[in-house]
Amino acid sequence: MTPHPDPLPHRESEPLNGMRGVWARTDRWSLLVVGVALLLALPVLTVFVTALQPAGAVWRHLADTVLTDYVGNSVLLMLGVGAGALLIGVPAAWLTSLHEFPGRRWLEWALLLPMAIPAYIIAYTYTGLLDFAGPVQTLLRAGFHWTRQDYGFPEIRSLPGAVVMLALVLYPYVYLLARAAFLDQSVAVLEVSRTLGAGPWRRFYAVSLPMARPALIAGVSLVQMEALADYGTVQYFGVGTFTTGIFRVWYGMNDSTAAAQLAALLLLFVFALLVFERWSRRRARFHHAGNRQYRPARLSFAGRWGWLATVACLVPLLFGFLIPAGQLTVWAWRTAPHVVDGRFLALLANSLLLALGAALLILLLALLLGYGQRLRPRPLVRWAVRSAGLGYAAPGTVVAIGVMLPFAALDRSVDAWARQWFGVSTGLLLSGTLAALLFAYCARFLPVALHSVEAGLSRIRPSMDDAARALGSTPRGVLWRVHVPMLRGSLLTAVLLVFVDVLKELPATLILRPFNFNTLAVRAYELASDERLADSAPFALAIVLAGIGPVILLSRAIGRARPGYDAVP
Amino acid sequence: MSLPSISRFLPSVCGLLFSLITAPALAGGEVNLYSARKEDLIKPLLDDFSKQTGIAVNLVTGKEEALLQRLQSEGANTPADLLLTSDAGRLAAAQQAGVLQAVKSDALTARVPARYRDPEGYWYGLSVRARPILYARDRVQSAELSTYENLADPRWKGKICMRSSDSVYNQSLVAGMIAHHGEAKTEAWAKGLVANFARPPKGGDRDQIKAVAAGECDVTLANTYYLGGMVNSSDDAEKQAAAKVAVFWPDAQTTGVHVNVSGAGVTAHARHRDHAVKLLDFLTSDAAQRWYAETNNEYPVNPAIPPSATLKAWGEFKADTLNVAKLGELNPAAVRLMDRAGWK
Numbered sequence: 001m002t003p004h005p006d007p008l009p010h011r012e013s014e015p016l017n018g019m020r021g022v023w024a025r026t027d028r029w030s031l032l033v034v035g036v037a038l039l040l041a042l043p044v045l046t047v048f049v050t051a052l053q054p055a056g057a058v059w060r061h062l063a064d065t066v067l068t069d070y071v072g073n074s075v076l077l078m079l080g081v082g083a084g085a086l087l088i089g090v091p092a093a094w095l096t097s098l099h100e101f102p103g104r105r106w107l108e109w110a111l112l113l114p115m116a117i118p119a120y121i122i123a124y125t126y127t128g129l130l131d132f133a134g135p136v137q138t139l140l141r142a143g144f145h146w147t148r149q150d151y152g153f154p155e156i157r158s159l160p161g162a163v164v165m166l167a168l169v170l171y172p173y174v175y176l177l178a179r180a181a182f183l184d185q186s187v188a189v190l191e192v193s194r195t196l197g198a199g200p201w202r203r204f205y206a207v208s209l210p211m212a213r214p215a216l217i218a219g220v221s222l223v224q225m226e227a228l229a230d231y232g233t234v235q236y237f238g239v240g241t242f243t244t245g246i247f248r249v250w251y252g253m254n255d256s257t258a259a260a261q262l263a264a265l266l267l268l269f270v271f272a273l274l275v276f277e278r279w280s281r282r283r284a285r286f287h288h289a290g291n292r293q294y295r296p297a298r299l300s301f302a303g304r305w306g307w308l309a310t311v312a313c314l315v316p317l318l319f320g321f322l323i324p325a326g327q328l329t330v331w332a333w334r335t336a337p338h339v340v341d342g343r344f345l346a347l348l349a350n351s352l353l354l355a356l357g358a359a360l361l362i363l364l365l366a367l368l369l370g371y372g373q374r375l376r377p378r379p380l381v382r383w384a385v386r387s388a389g390l391g392y393a394a395p396g397t398v399v400a401i402g403v404m405l406p407f408a409a410l411d412r413s414v415d416a417w418a419r420q421w422f423g424v425s426t427g428l429l430l431s432g433t434l435a436a437l438l439f440a441y442c443a444r445f446l447p448v449a450l451h452s453v454e455a456g457l458s459r460i461r462p463s464m465d466d467a468a469r470a471l472g473s474t475p476r477g478v479l480w481r482v483h484v485p486m487l488r489g490s491l492l493t494a495v496l497l498v499f500v501d502v503l504k505e506l507p508a509t510l511i512l513r514p515f516n517f518n519t520l521a522v523r524a525y526e527l528a529s530d531e532r533l534a535d536s537a538p539f540a541l542a543i544v545l546a547g548i549g550p551v552i553l554l555s556r557a558i559g560r561a562r563p564g565y566d567a568v569p
Numbered sequence: 570m571s572l573p574s575i576s577r578f579l580p581s582v583c584g585l586l587f588s589l590i591t592a593p594a595l596a597g598g599e600v601n602l603y604s605a606r607k608e609d610l611i612k613p614l615l616d617d618f619s620k621q622t623g624i625a626v627n628l629v630t631g632k633e634e635a636l637l638q639r640l641q642s643e644g645a646n647t648p649a650d651l652l653l654t655s656d657a658g659r660l661a662a663a664q665q666a667g668v669l670q671a672v673k674s675d676a677l678t679a680r681v682p683a684r685y686r687d688p689e690g691y692w693y694g695l696s697v698r699a700r701p702i703l704y705a706r707d708r709v710q711s712a713e714l715s716t717y718e719n720l721a722d723p724r725w726k727g728k729i730c731m732r733s734s735d736s737v738y739n740q741s742l743v744a745g746m747i748a749h750h751g752e753a754k755t756e757a758w759a760k761g762l763v764a765n766f767a768r769p770p771k772g773g774d775r776d777q778i779k780a781v782a783a784g785e786c787d788v789t790l791a792n793t794y795y796l797g798g799m800v801n802s803s804d805d806a807e808k809q810a811a812a813k814v815a816v817f818w819p820d821a822q823t824t825g826v827h828v829n830v831s832g833a834g835v836t837a838h839a840r841h842r843d844h845a846v847k848l849l850d851f852l853t854s855d856a857a858q859r860w861y862a863e864t865n866n867e868y869p870v871n872p873a874i875p876p877s878a879t880l881k882a883w884g885e886f887k888a889d890t891l892n893v894a895k896l897g898e899l900n901p902a903a904v905r906l907m908d909r910a911g912w913k
Contacts, residue, residue, distance in 0.1 A: 001773075010866045053800045061905050061908065062908075064909075065905075065908040065909055066908050075713045104739065127776075129770070131772070131776070131779075131780075131808065132780055132783050132784075132785040133703060133776075133779035133782065133783035133785065137783075138783065147784070148784055155768070157771040157772060158769075187903075226841055235733075235735060236771070236772065236773075237771055238735075238769055238770050238771035238772070238913055241847060247735075248735055248904065250634060251632075251737070252735070252737075252740055252900060252901065252903075253900075253901040253902035253904050253905065254662060254900065254901050255901070256638075280768060300695060320716075322869060334803060334804070335803065360858040365812060373620070387861075397635065400635075401635075401638060404638065404639060404642050405642050407706065408642035408643055409642075410643070411643075411646060412644060423647075427646050427648075428643060428647075428648065429644055431642070431646075432639075432643070432648065500747075510630075510631045510632070510635065511631055511632075511635040511638075511639065513629065514629070515627035515628060515629050516627050516629075517629075518608065523608075526607040526608055526609065526630065527607075527609070529607070530607055530609070530610075531773045531774060531776075531795060532798070534803070534804055
């Protein structure tokens with residue numbers, strides 16, 4: 001893995017005539033990729049267009065009162081959750097991928113489990129346990145005969161509390177990408193550093209970590225975008241962020257324009273972050289230089305150190321999964337007989353099929369955009385693909401409205417056209433159908449798949465493409481016959497990540513779903529938002545259980561990945 | 570999972586997905602409902618309606634603003650015949666947005682009191698919720714309580730738990746205060762109230778009640794059906810917490826207890842207008858009104874129907890007579906006022 005010059009400079013076969021500008025050099029691949037990317041960016045563009053209308057006096061009011069809180073809390077939340085996810089995810093990945101210790105084999109996949117728990121659900125369960133009226137504090141008071149003034153207990157429903165909750169369920173993104181990167185690192189480099197006298201810590205800090213940087217940055221940026229988009233947790237904890245502000249202005253003050261402007265501001269901020277991220281690694285390339293790697297032998301931790309490693313990996317698992325899932329199980333045990341009825345199987349089927357359909361669709365789109373970007377690494381193509389991924393940082397409701405408005409407009413014009421020419425009304429073709437919902441999922445979760453596919457592609461040496469092309473393959477042939485087989489692990493990761501995300505998705509599903517169509521997430525939310533947490537537990541638990549299967553599959557795929565070939569991100 | 574196998578079963582997945590959206594059709598036709606009431610709090614009634622009339626009801630639930638947005642963007646092609654919300658202000662907003670139409674029926678006029686419906690019939694209230702003061706039985710005497718305004722008195726410093734101002738219940742309450750006392754006075758009151766908070770606002774209504782029961786604070790505001798739900802909960806801890814809390818009906822001598830309604834209106838472009846009116850009639854019928862009371866501890870909008878036993882135990886109260894549409898109109902002002910008062 002060495003810095004490599006720009007991967008495909010000579011692929012630009014068209015004349016580089018500066019006078020003729022960008023459009024003169026377009027071709028089918030660029031057009032296709034830019035077209036698809038812009039289509040997926042439609043919801044985000046809708047937000048910006050809505051934001052262009054003049055807003056009333058709301059901004060003056062916001063600036064005078066709550067705006068500084070929104071900005072401050074959002075930034076702290078993003079930084080805190082990012083740091084938390086790194087602190088949990090990276091050491092866990094380093095331990096499980098390069099070392100041997102008791103329980104390593106099952107911790108490897110178990111560490112992914114928190115991913116299956118929706119963030120707002122973990123927030124509800126911990127509040128139930130830790131707030132003043134919860135069992136922990138009640139026991140403390142009873143045990144020591146304390147009253148409220150006698151002791152200090154960290155308040156769970158606060159900004160730090162929200163940071164911890166989100167970090168606990170989001171760290172698996174970092175863990176997953178970091179682990180794949182560590183497994184993938186050339187053992188030769190590690191051995192060279194060893195022969196040069198570097199100890200294990202130094203090898204970690206000076207060699208492994210810098211080499212894993214693209215994967216870590218990809219993971220952290222996913223985590224941070226997800227944290228910025230969170231609504232359920234911060235709203236419940238009473239922490240004012242951009243997201244809660246958007247809904248407060250929209251619902252409470254009836255000002256959808258100002259809400260769109262707040263959303264646009266949030267998206268611009270994320271866009272600036274993405275630009276910065278690209279810029280920070282503008283020159284570095286991370287391909288494997290050698291053509292032979294074998295799996296690094298795991299370092300064995302003996303005795304006490306081994307158990308210490310086990311405990312270190314057990315902690316995030318305990319707090320991110322075992323405790324909340326245990327609480328859910330206790331609740332579900334009590335309430336399932338009352339709330340689970342004949343509709344349960346339909347809910348499960350709806351959730352699974354929707355998640356699977358969306359995951360496959362998004363995978364194909366990510367593959368198209370990722371490969372198109374590799375084939376035509378031009379600014380226009382890159383920016384189009386970047387903007388398609390912005391939807392991930394917007395609250396799901398905002399993306400959903402961004403889908404609803406253009407789709408309804410399209411339906412209206414088709415309807416008007418059909419009435420005029422054929423005298424028939426076509427009614428609503430897209431609005432209120434699963435197609436609109438699937439499109440919203442694509443706009444929102446594309447980056448999850450794209451990061452994975454891009455990371456995988458970046459580790460396939462450009463000389464592979466060159467060799468295949470020299471042997472007469474078309475660009476499409478290279479994708480299907482060379483890249484896809486080599487990317488199996490990355491593609492599986494992408495499918496499963498999106499699958500779990502869609503399974504948990506709530507706001508877009510809630511707004512865009514057709515008549516008489518419910519999912520597990522909708523049902524869990526309806527009961528939870530009615531403050532019937534225990535009643536919502538069976539459905540939340542079903543989401544978690546449905547997500548566990550894919551998580552285990554995912555982990556096994558990574559375990560099987562061979563460095564350099566089955567490149568998993 | 571290789572790609573060829575994915576592409577093999579993709580068509581069947583799509584086929585299954587689309588077969589799921591075909592709605593069941595009954596002989597008596599259908600009516601389409603956008604409901605901000607959760608499925609659990611409306612579906613049993615709709616099933617009864619279908620049984621009685623043979624009219625199938627197709628349902629989408631969601632947040633009211635989102636449903637309103639959906640209704641607006643779908644325009645004349647909307648499939649929705651009826652919009653049901655859990656807040657009168659949103660119905661007034663829908664009316665202003667031009668997505669509702671006025672309907673009249675003798676049953677509706679007779680059963681729904683004037684202050685719980687639109688004068689022209691654009692929307693009708695279906696059930697009433699009240700937001701009284703709840704207090705800890707062992708630490709507060711009911712004689713110490715009098716009005717909402719009184720909660721801003723410094724004697725309650727550090728003793729009040731409150732939900733966030735993001736909650737539409739609090740927004741609606743403050744809107745009612747503005748209607749009665751004007752903005753300046755209400756703002757001063759809100760500042761005093763915020764100064765008395767035992768902790769920053771957080772959690773839902775049930776969390777406030779639990780906090781009072783556990784001794785984190787002495788007094789809070791909550792909707793009656795949350796306390797009712799806890800009294801009848803399957804969870805013993807919730808039951809015990811509810812037993813430690815009592816209801817006080819404020820403003821008995823003045824403006825009355827803050828109330829709001831859930832209600833519904835027929836959409837401007839309803840294709841099944843008559844069915845929609847039939848459904849409205851049904852939702853205000855004795856059986857349906859009793860169901861609201863018994864199942865969710867809401868107050869029936871029809872004064873002829875008695876409240877549930879749980880609610881009766883808390884006594885009679887004088888309800889605010891303000892037309893509930895006013896609350897929606899003043900909602901934006903209320904939110905801004907709470908921002909200024911530092912009510913998180």
